[in-house]
Amino acid sequence: MHKNLRWKILAIVVTTGVAVWAFMPPSEKIKLGLDLKGGVHLVYKVETDEAIKVETETTAEQFNEALKGAGVTVASVRPTGLTEFLVEGVPPANDQQFRQTADQQVSLSFDRDSGPSGGSYVFRMKPNIERNRRTEAVTQAIQTIDRRVNELGVSEPTIAPYGTTGNQIVVQLPGVSDVARAKSLIRSTSQLEIKLVEAGPVSDQQTLLQPYNGQVPPDMEVVPGVSGVAGDTTRLFYLVRRVSAITGRDLRNARPTIDELNLPAVSFTLNSEGVSKFSRVTGENVGRQLAIILDGLVQSAPVIESRISQPEARITGSFTTQEVTDLSLILRSGALPASLTLEEQREVGPSLGADSVRAGVTASLVGLLLVTLFMLVYYKLAGINAFVSIGLNLIILLGFMAYLGAVMTLPGIAGFILTIGMGVDSNVLIFERIREELATNKGARQAVNAGFNRVFITIVDTHVSSLIAAAFLFQFGTGPIRGFATTLFFGLIANVFTAVFVSRTLFEVILSRRPAGSAQQLSI
Amino acid sequence: MRFIKEPNFNFIKWRWHAIVLSLVIIGAGIATIVARGGLPLGVDFSGGTLVLFEFAQPTPEDAVRNALRNLSGDVVVQQYGQGNSQIMVRVPLPAGAESGATLEEQANLIETAVRTGNLGEVKVISRDLVGPVIGEDLKQKGIWATLTALGGILLYIGFRFRFSFAVGAIAATMHDLLVTVVMLTWFGYDLSLNTIAALLTITGYSVNDTIVVFDRVRENQRLMRKESLETIVNKSVNQTLARTIITAGTTFLAVVALFLLGGEVLRGLSFTLLVGIVTGTYSTVFIAAAIAIILSKRSAPPVTQAQARAKRA
Numbered sequence: 001m002h003k004n005l006r007w008k009i010l011a012i013v014v015t016t017g018v019a020v021w022a023f024m025p026p027s028e029k030i031k032l033g034l035d036l037k038g039g040v041h042l043v044y045k046v047e048t049d050e051a052i053k054v055e056t057e058t059t060a061e062q063f064n065e066a067l068k069g070a071g072v073t074v075a076s077v078r079p080t081g082l083t084e085f086l087v088e089g090v091p092p093a094n095d096q097q098f099r100q101t102a103d104q105q106v107s108l109s110f111d112r113d114s115g116p117s118g119g120s121y122v123f124r125m126k127p128n129i130e131r132n133r134r135t136e137a138v139t140q141a142i143q144t145i146d147r148r149v150n151e152l153g154v155s156e157p158t159i160a161p162y163g164t165t166g167n168q169i170v171v172q173l174p175g176v177s178d179v180a181r182a183k184s185l186i187r188s189t190s191q192l193e194i195k196l197v198e199a200g201p202v203s204d205q206q207t208l209l210q211p212y213n214g215q216v217p218p219d220m221e222v223v224p225g226v227s228g229v230a231g232d233t234t235r236l237f238y239l240v241r242r243v244s245a246i247t248g249r250d251l252r253n254a255r256p257t258i259d260e261l262n263l264p265a266v267s268f269t270l271n272s273e274g275v276s277k278f279s280r281v282t283g284e285n286v287g288r289q290l291a292i293i294l295d296g297l298v299q300s301a302p303v304i305e306s307r308i309s310q311p312e313a314r315i316t317g318s319f320t321t322q323e324v325t326d327l328s329l330i331l332r333s334g335a336l337p338a339s340l341t342l343e344e345q346r347e348v349g350p351s352l353g354a355d356s357v358r359a360g361v362t363a364s365l366v367g368l369l370l371v372t373l374f375m376l377v378y379y380k381l382a383g384i385n386a387f388v389s390i391g392l393n394l395i396i397l398l399g400f401m402a403y404l405g406a407v408m409t410l411p412g413i414a415g416f417i418l419t420i421g422m423g424v425d426s427n428v429l430i431f432e433r434i435r436e437e438l439a440t441n442k443g444a445r446q447a448v449n450a451g452f453n454r455v456f457i458t459i460v461d462t463h464v465s466s467l468i469a470a471a472f473l474f475q476f477g478t479g480p481i482r483g484f485a486t487t488l489f490f491g492l493i494a495n496v497f498t499a500v501f502v503s504r505t506l507f508e509v510i511l512s513r514r515p516a517g518s519a520q521q522l523s524i
Numbered sequence: 525m526r527f528i529k530e531p532n533f534n535f536i537k538w539r540w541h542a543i544v545l546s547l548v549i550i551g552a553g554i555a556t557i558v559a560r561g562g563l564p565l566g567v568d569f570s571g572g573t574l575v576l577f578e579f580a581q582p583t584p585e586d587a588v589r590n591a592l593r594n595l596s597g598d599v600v601v602q603q604y605g606q607g608n609s610q611i612m613v614r615v616p617l618p619a620g621a622e623s624g625a626t627l628e629e630q631a632n633l634i635e636t637a638v639r640t641g642n643l644g645e646v647k648v649i650s651r652d653l654v655g656p657v658i659g660e661d662l663k664q665k666g667i668w669a670t671l672t673a674l675g676g677i678l679l680y681i682g683f684r685f686r687f688s689f690a691v692g693a694i695a696a697t698m699h700d701l702l703v704t705v706v707m708l709t710w711f712g713y714d715l716s717l718n719t720i721a722a723l724l725t726i727t728g729y730s731v732n733d734t735i736v737v738f739d740r741v742r743e744n745q746r747l748m749r750k751e752s753l754e755t756i757v758n759k760s761v762n763q764t765l766a767r768t769i770i771t772a773g774t775t776f777l778a779v780v781a782l783f784l785l786g787g788e789v790l791r792g793l794s795f796t797l798l799v800g801i802v803t804g805t806y807s808t809v810f811i812a813a814a815i816a817i818i819l820s821k822r823s824a825p826p827v828t829q830a831q832a833r834a835k836r837a
Contacts, residue, residue, distance in 0.1 A: 359787030421775035
């Protein structure tokens with residue numbers, strides 16, 4: 001019996017030691033949620049439709065090129081929906097060849113079907129391909145945002161898929177102060193394109209299109225441009241080639257710099273593929289203009305003076321220093337596959353978070369103090385048992401939280417206070433039962449044994465039902481509520497150990513110090 | 525120390541009075557909710573924008589309201605916390621909004637209006653923007669969490685006790701949830717993620733309380749075979765009364781500390797818990813056992829599985 005008791009005490013001391021070791025120092029080991037640390041939580045929807053649309057359009061365009069290459073002349077190839085494009089006017093003589101080209105070029109991702117009229121075909125994206133493309137778009141968006149956020153210097157950001165719809169992303173930036181800038185960086189769809197200029201710049205579109213009878217030729221497009229004078233918002237128009245000579249994908253790096261006039265500019269470096277493309281285009285088009293387009297706006301259109309084979313180039317325009325810094329960051333991180341729509345934003349200032357931590361800790365300590373005082377008055381020395389077991393419960397709970405890397409949130413603090421409540425409940429159940437047993441003139445030892453044994457089943461029942469509630473709360477909850485469910489869950493588990501095992505051991509220690517037979521008195 | 529020596533109240537006698545009282549409160553509450561056009565949903569569930577401002581000087585609500593008079597929609601302006609320098613502004617989701625983009629505009633409009641309203645120095649200390657998709661999503665999750673938690677508990681109690689007791693426990697829990705929601709409505713608290721968490725905690729707490737009594741009933745059924753169920757239940761409620769009151773009292777004490785000292789952000793949560801503890805205790809004593817008795821009388825198999833198991837043990 002005595003040896004047994006020593007082992008029990010050892011077990012309690014070791015458990016306490018491990019728990020304390022796990023969460024020391026608390027400022028490093030206990031992770032705080034955004035509501036306590038301050039920061040911003042953002043949920044975005046990735047407009048995956050856009051990525052699908054681009055896929056369909058590009059495929060249609062490439063297929064058209066391939067047909068030309070194979071010598072099949074068709075009337076038109078055009079997208080007719082998000083996932084389908086229509087080919088019209090396939091000459092019957094070339095039908096066999098058309099099918100062959102289609103099989104080679106697009107059959108991997110598109111299903112072919114005969115179209116509404118003779119000699120026409122409809123191509124529909126395969127459902128599994130569509131699904132994959134959507135998933136890829138989300139993954140790519142996460143990677144891009146991750147790069148951008150990392151460059152912003154936010155510590156421990158979270159960027160992850162969110163929800164069940166498959167197209168949402170959650171971005172959490174703890175301690176970020178300039179939320180507006182962070183948001184504009186995350187969402188920016190800024191893309192660099194360099195295209196050959198066919199005509200312009202002129203101040204109105206009509207003049208531009210006069211040589212083409214007012215129609216934009218199929219392989220060209222009209223792009224507005226800035227005037228190049230700071231503060232001037234008038235637009236100039238350029239007629240450019242539809243296909244880019246260089247895109248953001250050909251970039252290796254981008255950084256802020258200044259131009260000859262000491263104005264902020266973005267300098268970029270092309271990768272090897274970019275260099276060879278750029279060298280070919282500039283070599284073939286000496287004397288013509290190249291439009292540097294950013295976000296659908298021509299920033300400048302320098303004249304090509306000779307073949308350019310070095311990888312360095314520069315975007316000039318009327319930028320501020322902040323703009324070129326952000327622009328370089330966005331260009332470096334690569335383009336988003338689709339635009340993002342904000343669906344949720346929760347922002348907590350650092351001062352509010354700190355206030356909440358202070359208030360929560362104060363409330364917990366005052367709560368513990370009040371409860372302890374009451375227990376001491378009502379149960380006399382046994383109240384110490386309650387205090388020890390509840391205190392240990394909180395320590396073990398902190399240890400669990402630190403070990404699992406669980407996030408402490410504001411409702412989590414409420415969970416701590418409830419854990420105090422649950423701890424009291426178990427102790428009261430046991431103490432009341434011991435009193436009842438003592439009232440039937442049992443000896444102290446039997447009363448303690450009977451009290452713990454009888455109440456054990458009740459404690460199991462109450463804890464299991466509360467654990468069920470906590471588990472569902474965790475399963476369906478979001479952010480702060482999960483923090484609450486976590487503390488509640490582990491608080492309950494720790495409570496079974498402290499209220500039953502620790503408290504009983506304490507009683508046994510007290511009883512073992514008395515000679516057998518004289519143990520009628522128990523301070524309870 | 526002891527509050528009551530050997531309590532022996534006849535709680536069961538009052539069961540119909542208690543049930544009627546509860547029905548009246550719940551009925552009146554539901555009438556209020558219906559009259560106000562639904563539950564008081566916060567931005568978490570209804571979607572919308574909530575901006576919390578901190579002013580350098582004490583600023584009355586009306587001054588802020590005046591600055592925002594040109595804003596469309598149902599703008600709520602409310603003092604936040606004990607000091608009078610923090611003001612909360614809440615605007616519901618604009619009609620027909622499909623995404624959070626409009627919310628950003630709304631938040632900007634609110635901020636610009638307050639900053640240009642001659643109210644002195646002001647800073648934004650928190651911002652909540654919830655789009656319709658997220659609001660709907662959170663609503664679904666809240667409902668599911670509540671239903672599945674209740675279902676899980678029902679199954680567990682049904683497995684451990686006789687079925688009519690499980691129904692009694694769930695009825696008591698539903699009672700507590702309804703009364704608490706009614707009180708939240710009457711005292712002007714919105715349903716938010718935090719209050720839902722508190723409501724689910726009450727679910728656990730209320731069932732907890734009820735199980736303690738039922739456990740005692742099960743034990744007494746073995747000891748007092750000849751007594752009627754009413755007598756046994758009444759005796760069990762009395763035997764556990766001290767525990768019920770002390771537990772409720774101490775938990776109440778701890779939550780009062782949270783309510784008073786835990787800061788404004790936790791006020792809704794702690795208020796919910798306070799109400800839940802009171803109604804949970806009340807329902808344990810008056811509702812759960814009463815319904816279990818009423819149901820047991822209608823269709824009581826003489827010996828249930830649980831009893832048979834208990835007998836063997």
